[in-house]
Amino acid sequence: MSAVAGSETAVRRRILRYGLLLAVAGQILWSFRPAPGRALTAQEAAGRALYEANCSTCHGLQAEGSGSGPSLHGVGPAAVDFMLSTGRMPLADPAAQPIRQPPRFDPQEIAAIVAYLTAIAPGGPGIPEVDPQAGALPRGAQVFLNNCSGCHGAGAIGDSVGGGQIAPSLYASSARQIGEAVRFGPGVMPKFATADLSEQDLNSIARYVLWIRDHGDRGGLQLGRVGAVAEGFVAVVIGLGLLLVVIRLTGSKT
Amino acid sequence: MIVRRWVEGVDERLDGSSFISRNLRKVFPDHWAFMLGEIALYSFLLLVLTGTFLSFFYLASHQPVTYAGPYQPLQGQTVSAAYDSVMRLSFEVRAGLVMRQMHHWAALVFMAAIIAHLIRVFFTGAFRKPREISWLIGIGLFLSGIGAGFTGYSLPDDALSGAGLRIAYSIILSIPFVGTWLAYLFFGGEFPGPDILNRLLVLHIFIIPLAIFTLLGAHLAVVWHQTHTQFRAPGRTEDTVTGTPVWPKFALKSIGLAFTTFGVIALLGGLFQVNPIWLYGPFVPYSTASPSQPDYYIGWLEGLLRLWPNWEFHVFGHTIGELLLPGLVVPGLVFTILALWPFLEARLSGDHEWHHFAQHPREAPVRSAFGAAGVAFFVVLVLAGGNDVVAKFLGIEVDSFNTILRLALVLGPILSGLVTYWICRDLRDRPLHPLAAPPSVTFRRNAAGGFDEIETEPPVAGHATEEPDRR
Numbered sequence: 001m002s003a004v005a006g007s008e009t010a011v012r013r014r015i016l017r018y019g020l021l022l023a024v025a026g027q028i029l030w031s032f033r034p035a036p037g038r039a040l041t042a043q044e045a046a047g048r049a050l051y052e053a054n055c056s057t058c059h060g061l062q063a064e065g066s067g068s069g070p071s072l073h074g075v076g077p078a079a080v081d082f083m084l085s086t087g088r089m090p091l092a093d094p095a096a097q098p099i100r101q102p103p104r105f106d107p108q109e110i111a112a113i114v115a116y117l118t119a120i121a122p123g124g125p126g127i128p129e130v131d132p133q134a135g136a137l138p139r140g141a142q143v144f145l146n147n148c149s150g151c152h153g154a155g156a157i158g159d160s161v162g163g164g165q166i167a168p169s170l171y172a173s174s175a176r177q178i179g180e181a182v183r184f185g186p187g188v189m190p191k192f193a194t195a196d197l198s199e200q201d202l203n204s205i206a207r208y209v210l211w212i213r214d215h216g217d218r219g220g221l222q223l224g225r226v227g228a229v230a231e232g233f234v235a236v237v238i239g240l241g242l243l244l245v246v247i248r249l250t251g252s253k254t
Numbered sequence: 255m256i257v258r259r260w261v262e263g264v265d266e267r268l269d270g271s272s273f274i275s276r277n278l279r280k281v282f283p284d285h286w287a288f289m290l291g292e293i294a295l296y297s298f299l300l301l302v303l304t305g306t307f308l309s310f311f312y313l314a315s316h317q318p319v320t321y322a323g324p325y326q327p328l329q330g331q332t333v334s335a336a337y338d339s340v341m342r343l344s345f346e347v348r349a350g351l352v353m354r355q356m357h358h359w360a361a362l363v364f365m366a367a368i369i370a371h372l373i374r375v376f377f378t379g380a381f382r383k384p385r386e387i388s389w390l391i392g393i394g395l396f397l398s399g400i401g402a403g404f405t406g407y408s409l410p411d412d413a414l415s416g417a418g419l420r421i422a423y424s425i426i427l428s429i430p431f432v433g434t435w436l437a438y439l440f441f442g443g444e445f446p447g448p449d450i451l452n453r454l455l456v457l458h459i460f461i462i463p464l465a466i467f468t469l470l471g472a473h474l475a476v477v478w479h480q481t482h483t484q485f486r487a488p489g490r491t492e493d494t495v496t497g498t499p500v501w502p503k504f505a506l507k508s509i510g511l512a513f514t515t516f517g518v519i520a521l522l523g524g525l526f527q528v529n530p531i532w533l534y535g536p537f538v539p540y541s542t543a544s545p546s547q548p549d550y551y552i553g554w555l556e557g558l559l560r561l562w563p564n565w566e567f568h569v570f571g572h573t574i575g576e577l578l579l580p581g582l583v584v585p586g587l588v589f590t591i592l593a594l595w596p597f598l599e600a601r602l603s604g605d606h607e608w609h610h611f612a613q614h615p616r617e618a619p620v621r622s623a624f625g626a627a628g629v630a631f632f633v634v635l636v637l638a639g640g641n642d643v644v645a646k647f648l649g650i651e652v653d654s655f656n657t658i659l660r661l662a663l664v665l666g667p668i669l670s671g672l673v674t675y676w677i678c679r680d681l682r683d684r685p686l687h688p689l690a691a692p693p694s695v696t697f698r699r700n701a702a703g704g705f706d707e708i709e710t711e712p713p714v715a716g717h718a719t720e721e722p723d724r725r
Contacts, residue, residue: 141327145413145535145543154413154534154543160642160652161544208327212533216327218344219351219527227414229640231528232550235362240370242518243293243363250507251286252497254487 040119047116050109054090063121068094075184076124077114082180084110086173097165097187100172125191128199130179132207135200140208143201147192148209155216155225156209161188171213175206257501281720282504283484283497287378290371292508294395295474296515297364298466301402304357305459311347312409313339314455316448325532333536336411336451340531356523361406363519365399365551372396376595376625378612380483382605384724386596388480391473393593398466403549405458407529411451414529416537417546420445421559425582428575446539481722483612489719492610496719545643550636557638558584561660592628619678627671634662 040048052061058069065071072080083089087101105113114127145154151167153159158169165188170178179202185191197205223230261274315335321328323338324345333341343350372392375381381389404422408415423445426437441447481495490496498504522528534543548556562580566573591598599621600606615622637644638659645655696708 137327138330141535142331146538146541149413149535149543150541151544153545155530158646159544160645162652164651164653166646166651211327216530216533217527218532219355219530220525222527222530225530225533226643227529227545228547228549228553229545229643231358231362231526232553232636234522234526235359236366236550239359239363239518239522240293240366243367243515244370246514247286247289247293247511249286250511251289252284253286254485 041115043112044116044119046109047112047114050105050113051116054104055113058091058094063117071121072117073121074123075121077118077127078125078180079184079186080114080117081110081127082177082184082186084113086177088186100168125180125183125193127176128179128183128202130175130206131203132175132210133203135203135205135207137204137208137211139201140204140206140211143197144205144208147197148205151189153225155222156212157225163188170209173209175210178202178206178209277478278499278501279720280478280500281495281497281718281722282500283482283495284504284507285485287374288482289511290367290374292511293515294364294367294371295470296512297360297367297519298470299512300360300516300519301357301364302463304353304360305463307353308343308357309459311339311343311350312336312455314409314451316411316446316451328532328535331536334411334451336409337531337536340410340412344532352520352523355526355528356519357406358528359522359526360519361403362528362549362551363515363522365403365549368392368396368399369551373625373629377615377622378483378485379609379618379621380612381596382609383596383600384608385476385480385483388473388476389596390593391469391476393589394469395466395473397589398462398469400551402458402462402466404552405454405462407549407552408454409451409458410529410531411537412529412531413534413537413541413543414531414546416446416539417542418548419450420539421556425577428577428581430569430572430574430578433575446537480724481610483610485612485614490611492608494719494721495610496717499718545640547640547643550639553639554632554635555581555585555639557635557641557659560641561635561638561656561663615674616678616681619675619682622678623671623675626674627667630666630670631663634659634666638663 051063058066059072060066060069063072083098084105085103085107087103088098090104091098103110144156148156151159151161152170153167156170158167161167167189173181181189182192182197182202182205223234257278261278264274313335317335318332319335319338321331321333321338321341323329323341325341328341340354343354345351375389375392404418408419408422423437423441426440427433429436438444438447440450440453442449442453482497484490484496487496498507535541547553558580559577562576562584564576565579566576568574603620615625638656641655641659642652645652648655697705698708700706
């Protein structure tokens with residue numbers, strides 16, 4: 001009995017010892033983790049200052065998140081660049097859906113914040129290289145109509161999608177922002193990895209979305225491209241309205 | 255003058271009666287609100303004209319073809335021959351797009367005029383005995399118009415066409431016991447059936463227009479025979495009609511209205527893009543764009559589907575699908591009540607007399623209240639049919655908007671009905687309409703230097719009164 005008990009104690013001790021050793025080793029290794037451990041580049045340092053002043057209240061000093069903002073670990077440069085360059089971040093009211101606004105930072109400042117966050121919270125999709133000129137319009141139309149128009153509309157003008165969310169109009173987006181949104185999926189939007197939509201597909205989507213902004217208006221005024229709701233309004237108010245004026249003016253009043 | 259000579263010539267040779275000249279002298283009331291039906295008539299004429307043009311180029315075929323037209327984003331894509339033909343019409347056929355757009359706008363104006371006409375007839379009680387037949391034919395025309403609109407919307411075989419057909423297919427499926435059979439029968443198989451475009455085309459360009467022509471002919475014949483109603487005015491009686499003779503004044507004015515209607519629709523067709531199928535893309539069963547709406551006169555049916563709770567019943571082991579009530583039962587009830595309204599009203603009010611005077615809405619507060627409730631019901635449903643677009647436009651979230659609409663669908667008709675009743679009753683009980691000018695008194699100076707009051711107003715120039723034979 002005692003021999004057995006003694007060996008048990010030895011095992012426990014051994015576990016404890018190795019565990020402690022491992023913990024210490026982990027601590028030492030952790031201190032060599034790439035981000036805050038090493039010296040920041042000048043760009044990262046600039047980003048850090050901006051981040052701490054504008055973002056850390058909600059996302060935390062180490063990008064670990066808080067009650068009012070999510071952790072940024074693993075969201076990736078695409079997401080950070082998209083949110084900042086479309087002015088969706090910083091957000092005044094953390095409960096609201098972020099909407100496009102004039103960006104708070106200039107491109108250099110955004111690049112600095114992206115660099116800093118990449119250093120302290122790595123992972124996630126990078127900023128895609130999107131070249132609309134390399135894409136093909138027909139492929140873009142096909143991919144857009146099968147994957148994007150369900151929420152953004154066939155005219156890319158956006159629509160309500162339920163759950164208090166809207167899919168925004170894509171008319172203000174740059175090719176790069178379109179690519180970033182596809183890759184990381186802001187809000188309720190699904191994210192599409194390269195296995196789902198290749199780089200070439202992305203080029204084609206961007207080309208198509210940028211193309212239909214200025215084309216496809218054959219036939220006259222587009223009525224906001226919202227379809228039958230606006231068409232019905234025009235038919236009743238302008239069409240029937242004009243005719244009502246005519247019959248009222250030409251008909252007898254009694 | 256020339257017309258008179260022709261007419262006399264025809265009468266002389268046919269030795270008839272003075273049938274033509276009698277009818278040319280027929281007197282028509284020309285109150286402005288009575289012209290709404292004419293706008294619908296002329297829109298329909300334009301629909302036939304432009305539709306004939308479109309039919310020269312349309313191909314009702316699901317056959318896959320490779321698009322090779324000038325619209326770049328579709329080049330090389332596989333589309334149906336039907337979609338390809340509408341694309342060709344829109345991009346390559348000379349004046350094809352403006353014809354297509356005029357056709358679509360004419361349909362929208364046609365239905366708007368029908369609805370306005372229906373509202374006018376309802377609120378003025380013009381449907382009362384003996385004009386119930388006209389009312390019933392009118393409801394038939396309204397339904398035919400909806401049918402024509404839906405089939406036409408489905409023909410281009412673009413993404414919206416397919417979405418609409420998918421909904422129609424699902425509603426047919428929801429009919430208990432026979433739904434599956436009916437859906438297969440109509441579509442020729444599982445959605446999207448191989449035969450559907452061809453059948454829609456026959457319905458759209460043959461059967462429904464024929465029905466509209468027939469009903470329209472009957473509608474006009476009955477109105478011609480029974481005469482229009484007219485509003486009460488000095489010098490008018492139940493047994494006479496006051497207005498302008500068919501020839502020349504009424505006919506020329508009406509021809510003018512026809513060309514005005516054509517002009518307004520041509521204006522819409524030339525200025526405003528409608529149903530840009532190149533943006534929507536060809537129909538593929540697994541893809542639908544959003545926003546995706548039917549034309550507004552079907553929007554209320556879409557609204558019913560969007561607002562209705564997803565109730566599903568199981569009766570004796572048989573499933574009653576959730577689309578049956580909002581898709582068929584409620585619209586069926588609505589149209590039944592609408593069609594039977596003249597008889598319901600006669601039963602409720604006990605008024606079975608003949609009436610040739612139209613009423614002002616204030617003279618029948620209960621009817622006006624029901625009418626206002628009905629209008630509110632439809633307006634809420636049309637808004638619900640476009641809930642995503644309207645919510646985004648108003649800047650509110652679509653789920654809250656749905657809740658508001660559900661409440662409004664119940665409370666809106668009740669409130670607007672009560673308010674209308676109250677206003678009408680108040681107006682009826684006042685001696686003078688608050689917006690009407692006070693009655694004027696005319697004096698004429700007499701030979702003695704005094705003034706005589708002239709009792710009756712002189713009849714309006716160009717107006718005639720006759721005693722029609724309505725029997």
